[in-house]
Amino acid sequence: MCTIAMAMAAANIIAEAEAEQREQEKHGANQSETLLRWEREQMLLRENLITCNTEAWQSHPDFLGLQRIGGVDLSYIKEDDTVACASLVVLSYPELKVIYEDCHLVTINVPYVAGYLAFREVPVLVDAVQKLLEKDPCLMPQVLFVDGNGILHHRGFGVACHLGILTDLPCIGVAKNLLQVDGIENNDDHKEQIRELQSGGDFFNLTGSSGAILGAALKSCSKSSKPVYISVGHKISLETAVRLVHSCCQYRVPEPTRQADIRSREFLxxxxSQNI
DNA sequence: GCGACAG
DNA sequence: ATCTTGTCGC
Structure with missing residues (x-):
């Protein structure tokens, strides 16, 4: 009696373990499959990328004609990495006053994988832009500041490029930390170059081992010792992007990004009470 | 074992 | 991204 029950229990345990094993293998296979799929998608979308100025205001010394800049951000809670607040703000230019704000809770089931940030964050941001288009097309921003990188990326297609392609909006990648890619490193040379930046607006280009300029380290305001890392997302040149970001910096982080950041955190x- | 790792 | 207080300085 006992032995039969024990054998059955053991068989159950073994069966469960085997099922678990198959589940993990399936999961593992799916993960690498997913990465390959994502990589292919980045390569495909990249074919449509435009890395120069396309709008008249971009070439103007004072950005005459530019009236609205958008900022996007996601904030997360520590308890559950599937719960986040997505925010899209639009600021008037050159006043940098918030004229549109959209914060709302979202569920995100895609993990953060370095090099594939867009697959986690871009879908809800596209939704937010779509919502604005339907609700208040007059407030559609003429350029978007995106947390993260544009072409300063393992495969030259970071989140700012991804969002730019999917929305067809000019986009600029503004990262707070350097993504070390294509031979660009945060080494002693790099740190020395940072120390050499004198005042707000000073910057140096980030040149990959291929010789291509992938981005720039910008001392955004005179007080900040740490730069922000600018790279082209879509439909704007690096020179214009650097100039524009600097013109939006009251603090280290440019105002559109900063407002999106502040407001999404406040919203969370x-x-x-609803989150936990 | 060590360093990297946008958000 | 998030946790987490004060502290030193202008």
Missing amino acids: CKNR
Whole structure:
């Protein structure tokens, strides 16, 4: 009696373990399959990328004609990495006053994988832009500042490029940390170059081992010792992007990004009861 | 074992 | 991304 029950229990345990094993293998296979799929998608979308100025205001010394800049951001809660607040703000230019704000809770089931940030964050941002288009097309930004990188990326197609292609909006990647790619390193040389930046607006280009200029390190305001890393997302040149970002910096992080950041965090705090 | 790792 | 207080300085 006992032995039969024990054998059955053992068989169950073994069966469960085997099922678990198959599940993990399937999961593992799916993960590498997913990465390959993502990589192919980045390569395909990259064919449509435009890395020069396309709008008249971009060439103007004072960006005459530019009236609206968008900023996007996602904030997360520590308890559950599938719960986040997505925010899209639009600021008037050159006043940099918020004229549109959209914060809302989202569920995200895609993990963060370095080099594939877009697959986690871009879908909800595209939704936010779509919502603005339907609700208030007059407030559509003429350029978007995106947290993260543009072409300064393992495969030359970071989140700012991805969002630019999917929305057809000019986009600029503004990263707070250097993504070390194509021979660009945060080494002593790099740190020395940073120390040499004198005042707000000073910058140096980031040149990959291929010789291509992939981005720039910008001392965004005179007080910040740490630069922001600018790279082309879509439909704007690096020179214009650097100039424009600097013109939006009251603090280290440019105002559109900063407002999106602040407001999405506040929204999460305010709605904390619903999150947990 | 060590360093890297946008958000 | 998030956790997390004060502290030193202008």
